[in-house]
Amino acid sequence: MRLAFxxxxxxxxxxxxxxxxxxxxxxxxLELNALTPSDTGCRVTFLATxxxxxxxxRSAFEIALFGAGGGIERLVxxxxxxxxxGKTRVLQFDIGELGCDKVSRVLINxxxxxxxxxxxxxLCLAELSTVSRLDGVEFGI
Numbered sequence: 001m002r003l004a005f006x007x008x009x010x011x012x013x014x015x016x017x018x019x020x021x022x023x024x025x026x027x028x029x030l031e032l033n034a035l036t037p038s039d040t041g042c043r044v045t046f047l048a049t050x051x052x053x054x055x056x057x058r059s060a061f062e063i064a065l066f067g068a069g070g071g072i073e074r075l076v077x078x079x080x081x082x083x084x085x086g087k088t089r090v091l092q093f094d095i096g097e098l099g100c101d102k103v104s105r106v107l108i109n110x111x112x113x114x115x116x117x118x119x120x121x122x123l124c125l126a127e128l129s130t131v132s133r134l135d136g137v138e139f140g141i
Contacts, residue, residue: 027051028059028083028124030108032132032139033090035100042100048080049088052127054119056083060112065098066105074098077112105138 027049034045044065050056059080067073078093114124125141132139 026053026123027127027129028056029129029131030139032106032130032134032137035103035134035137037100038094040094041096041098042094042103044078044093044095044106046080046091046093047088048083048091050083050085052116052119052123053085054116055085056080056114056116056119056124058113058115059083059124061108062110062112064107064109065095065103066107067102068104070104073102075109079113103137106132107139108141 029047029049029051031047032044033047034043036043036045044063048059050059059082060077061080062075062077064072065074065076074095076093076095078091080089080091083089108125108128108130111121111124111128114121128141130140
């Protein structure tokens with residue numbers, strides 16, 4: 001009996017398991033990575049990954065930057081330009097006359113441009129995911 005159990009266990013372990021391949025969900029992932037003081041104000045650094053299934057030939061977002069008291073410090077349009085499918089890009093934008101220490105929240109207010117072959121422009125907002133790497137700075141939609 002013990003030998004039969006051992007043989008059965010060995011057979012189960014030796015049988016290759018069929019792993020289910022899980023496709024990553026379609027998404028446009030934006031990470032707020034850094035706020036760094038610059039000569040003109042504050043340099044905002046994003047990591048952006050396009051997993052929408054097609055290249056973005058142009059992408060741009062209207063971004064609201066909030067101060068510590070909750071008021072809007074700045075409303076800007078940032079052009080992320082072309083974003084190849086499946087590639088992560090680092091994007092930096094200098095926001096003039098804004099102290100990085102004043103920023104408490106970054107909000108994607110709207111999608112200004114979402115262009116690509118066969119792409120429904122609504123996907124850039126519908127499939128947008130955001131995360132902040134910065135303590136004390138919220139980032140979202």
